[in-house]
Amino acid sequence: xxxxxxxxxxxxxxxxxxxxxxxxxxxxxxxxxxxxxxxxxxxxxxxxxxxxxxxxxxxxxxxxxxxxxxxxxxxxxxxxxxxxxxxxxxxxxxxxxxxxxxxxxxxxxxxxxxxxxxxxxxxxxxxxxxxxxxxxxxxxxxxxxxxxxxxxxxxxxxxxxxxxxxxxxxxxxxxxxxxxxxxxxxxxxxxxxxxxxxxxxxxxxxxxxxxxxxxxxxxxxxxxxxxxxxxxxxxxxx
Amino acid sequence: xxxxxxxxxxxxxxxxxxxxxxxxxxxxxxxxxxxxxxxxxxxxxxxxxxxxxxxxxxxxxxxxxxxxxxxxxxxxxxxxxxxxxxxxxxxxxxxxxxxxxxxxxxxxxxxxxxxxxxxxxxxxxxxxxxxxxxxxxxxxxxxxxxxxxxxxxxxxxxxxxxxxxxxxxxxxxxxxxxxxxxxxxxxxxxxxxxxxxxxxxxxxxxxxxxxxxxxxxxxxxxxxxxxxxxxxxxxxxx
DNA sequence: CGGTATGTTGAGAAGAGTCAATTATGGTGG
DNA sequence: CCACCATAATTGACTCTTCTCAACATACCG
Numbered sequence: 001x002x003x004x005x006x007x008x009x010x011x012x013x014x015x016x017x018x019x020x021x022x023x024x025x026x027x028x029x030x031x032x033x034x035x036x037x038x039x040x041x042x043x044x045x046x047x048x049x050x051x052x053x054x055x056x057x058x059x060x061x062x063x064x065x066x067x068x069x070x071x072x073x074x075x076x077x078x079x080x081x082x083x084x085x086x087x088x089x090x091x092x093x094x095x096x097x098x099x100x101x102x103x104x105x106x107x108x109x110x111x112x113x114x115x116x117x118x119x120x121x122x123x124x125x126x127x128x129x130x131x132x133x134x135x136x137x138x139x140x141x142x143x144x145x146x147x148x149x150x151x152x153x154x155x156x157x158x159x160x161x162x163x164x165x166x167x168x169x170x171x172x173x174x175x176x177x178x179x180x181x182x183x184x185x186x187x188x189x190x191x192x193x194x195x196x197x198x199x200x201x202x203x204x205x206x207x208x209x210x211x212x213x214x215x216x217x218x219x220x221x222x223x224x225x226x227x228x229x230x231x232x233x234x235x236x237x238x
Numbered sequence: 239x240x241x242x243x244x245x246x247x248x249x250x251x252x253x254x255x256x257x258x259x260x261x262x263x264x265x266x267x268x269x270x271x272x273x274x275x276x277x278x279x280x281x282x283x284x285x286x287x288x289x290x291x292x293x294x295x296x297x298x299x300x301x302x303x304x305x306x307x308x309x310x311x312x313x314x315x316x317x318x319x320x321x322x323x324x325x326x327x328x329x330x331x332x333x334x335x336x337x338x339x340x341x342x343x344x345x346x347x348x349x350x351x352x353x354x355x356x357x358x359x360x361x362x363x364x365x366x367x368x369x370x371x372x373x374x375x376x377x378x379x380x381x382x383x384x385x386x387x388x389x390x391x392x393x394x395x396x397x398x399x400x401x402x403x404x405x406x407x408x409x410x411x412x413x414x415x416x417x418x419x420x421x422x423x424x425x426x427x428x429x430x431x432x433x434x435x436x437x438x439x440x441x442x443x444x445x446x447x448x449x450x451x452x453x454x455x456x457x458x459x460x461x462x463x464x465x466x467x468x469x470x471x472x473x474x475x476x
Numbered sequence: 477c478g479g480t481a482t483g484t485t486g487a488g489a490a491g492a493g494t495c496a497a498t499t500a501t502g503g504t505g506g
Numbered sequence: 507c508c509a510c511c512a513t514a515a516t517t518g519a520c521t522c523t524t525c526t527c528a529a530c531a532t533a534c535c536g
Contacts, residue, residue, distance in 0.1 A: 054475055070381045073467045078384040080377050093366030096475040100374040119357050128331030136338040138376045139318050143308045145383035146316040146428030150524075181482060190384030195524055197484060229311045237292055237334040388492075419514060433492055435516060451501095 012036060013168035014062050017086030020167060021133075022125035031115040031123075036062060039110040048111065049090050049103040057113045058091040064109030065179055067188070068101040079188035081137055082106075082161070082180075086168035088114055088130055107179045132235040137164070140233075145190045150199040152228045153189040158209065158216055159230050175217040250274060251406035252300050255324030258405055259371075260363035269353040269361075274300060277348040286349065287328050287341040295351045296329040302347030303417055305426070306339040317426035319375055320344075320399070320418075324406035326352055326368055345417045370473040375402070378471075383428045388437040390466045391427040396447065396454060397468050413455040 015032055018024060024032070039062050042048065048059060048066060066083040080101055083089050089103050091114065117123035140160060144153045161178070165171035182200070183193040191199075203209040208224060210217040218224055225232075253270055256262060262270070277300050280286065286297060286304060304321040318339055321327050327341050329352065355361035378398060382391045399416070403409035420438070421431040429437075441447040446462060448455040456462055463470075 052469075052472065068377070070377065072381075072385060076385045078381045080380050092370060093362075094370050094474045095363060095366075097370065098472055098475055100370065100471075100473060101377055124331075125333060128333075132330060132332050132335065132338065135373075135376075138373075138380065139306070139308065139339055141380055142318050142376065142383060143310075143316045145380060147310060147314040183482075192525060193483085194485090194526080198524095201484085231290075233338075234290070235336055235338060236332045237336055420516095421514075430493055431515085432494080432517090436492095439516085 011169055012062070013085040013170055014060055015086075017168040018123075018126045018130070021129040022122050024126065025122045028115070028122045028126075035060065035112045035115045039112050042105045042109050042111070044105055044107055046105045046109075047102060048105065049099040049101070051099050051102040053099055055090045055092055055097040055099050059089050059103075059111050060114040061085055061087050061089065062110040062112060064105065064107040066103055066105050066109055066111075067184075068103050069187075070101060077187045078190070079184065081134070081141060082188065084161070084164050084168065085170060087134070087164075088127065091127060091131060106184065129236055133164075133233055136233045136235060148228070150189070150191055150195055151203060153191070154185070154196070154199055154203065155208065155224050155228045156230055157185075157189060158218060159221060159225055159228070160233075162216075162218065162221060163233065174219070174221060175215060177214055178211065178216040179214055249407055250300070251323040251408055252298055253324075255406040256361075256364045256368070259367040260360050262364065263360045266353070266360045266364075273298065273350045273353045277350050280343045280347050280349070282343055282345055284343045284347075285340060286343065287337045287339070289337050289340040291337055293328045293330055293335040293337050297327045297341075297349050298352040299323055299325055299327065300348040300350060302343065302345040304341055304343050304347055304349075305422075306341050307425075308339060315425045316428070317422065319372070319379060320426065322399070322402050322406065323408060325372070325402075326365065329365060329369060344422065367474055371402075371471055374471045374473060379426075386466070388427070388429055388433055389441060391429070392423070392434070392437055392441065393446065393462050393466045394468055395423075395427060396456060397459060397463055397466070398471075400454075400456065400459060401471065412457070412459060413453060415452055416449065416454040417452055 014036065015029075018032065019029070049055060051070070061083050063085050065085075066089065068080040068083065068089070070078045070080055072078075083103065090097075090099060114127075115123060117127050137160065140156070144156050148156060158178075162171045162176055165176045170176060180188070181193075182196045185191075186193040186196045189196065200209065200211060204211065207219050209219070252274065253267075256270065257267070287293060289308070299321050301323050303323075304327065306318040306321065306327070308316045308318055310316075321341065328335075328337065352365075353361060355365050375398065378394070382394050386394060396416075400409045400414055403414045408414060418426070419431075420434045423429075424431040424434045427434065438447065438449060442449065445457050447457070
């Protein structure tokens with residue numbers, strides 16, 4: 001059995017994603033298969049990394065969603081970024097790394113320790129590309145929060161999520177699973193859940209977005225991208 | 239003459255900063271001295287990197303301020319992050335990197351190509367630590383934009399700038415040079431220049447901040463940090 | 477069948493934006 | 507040294523987005 005195909009679940013999203021980021025060698029694919037078999041589980045709200053604490057090893061998310069979060073003393077919460085299946089967390093180059101943000105599970109998740117990347121290995125490239133994409137996502141997040149209206153923030157984030165999920169084979173052209181509550185979405189977008197709710201209603205009314213039972217569907221992703229001035233993520237010239 | 243001391247200008251900020259991020263070997267300090275002597279200049283608004291274009295090599299800012307910016311089609315502008323003397327830009331691990339953001343000079347600047355970091359060299363550690371700090375700064379920026387009020391955003395950013403400048407020996411305990419216009423500050427903080435202006439006046443009235451002729455002085459950085467719930471950046475357990 | 481978490485709605489307040497004019501400020505050429 | 511210009515800072519009046527504080531409805535879970 002190849003790591004590309006699980007028994008019941010079809011292709012493994014993390015393997016699909018990493019293999020798309022760089023052409024993985026057979027050795028590295030084998031290492032990935034091994035790592036994937038050692039999956040751990042964690043329930044919603046479980047902390048995978050704690051800001052200020054040492055990072056033991058980088059993690060690879062296999063299923064479910066997680067998030068990097070920051071809490072202000074008065075209870076305000078900001079989701080810094082979302083972590084989707086196939087994405088890495090706690091990846092550091094420096095000697096004795098300390099986590100710069102807390103990472104928590106949002107849904108029930110499965111994850112494993114990210115296979116070590118020898119310098120020059122194909123993992124090294126995959127991880128580098130992944131890191132570059134993650135940085136691009138942080139920049140997109142900054143732009144959303146700094147200069148976009150509520151409706152634009154929501155659309156832009158949904159478009160980004162669709163694109164990122166698609167990379168792991170988890171989104172179709174228009175639709176994908178969205179396990180976030182409106183409250184969590186607000187925490188990600190710097191809005192209150194009330195305002196998220198009202199803005200979503202407007203987006204639904206105007207036929208831009210459907211959202212039902214944790215399934216999001218974008219009526220016309222291309223047109224929506226155009227409307228919010230979104231640029232596709234591209235990180236290396238291959 | 240050591241690279242730690244320029245002729246007229248005292249310690250070189252970039253050298254001070256990198257040497258603080260990791261204990262640099264003599265070889266690496268020598269390489270740094272060589273690189274520093276090849277400084278290029280650029281005037282305000284000059285583009286050092288263009289989003290979507292290949293990155294030829296990473297840069298090291300020697301003097302002046304630069305910024306990573308993103309423009310929306312209708313003219314809205316977001317400063318994603320500020321780049322201060324001694325900080326790096328365009329650092330990428332992947333094979334044929336493409337810039338994920340445009341980098342522009344804000345003031346007249348001097349910069350040089352960042353010396354190559356052989357795996358295992360002390361540069362490697364310094365760059366890794368620098369990258370981790372840069373990521374921490376992006377996360378701080380997200381938190382500011384997402385969950386802080388105008389006054390908190392300004393104070394928090396000023397505190398961060400003081401801390402980052404101090405690392406390169408460019409800030410005292412309370413004061414530092416701040417070459418940003420209120421408009422640029424607004425672009426960094428997701429505010430209009432008008433609102434920045436009014437908020438700054440309130441901060442001055444309350445005795446929190448002085449700002450005169452491009453010099454910022456914080457009356458009580460520690461108390462202000464407390465007030466806005468700021469946490470110091472720490473990235474490695476050394 | 478509750479009970480808790482999530483989603484919805486309303487009314488009013490507050491923060492931040494817009495537009496437009498006015499006042500410094502710094503640099504330049506005469 | 508001064509008039510002039512461009513850039514930056516400041517002010518006022520008004521608008522609008524988003525938040526707050528409830529209350530209420532609905533959905534999911536054991």
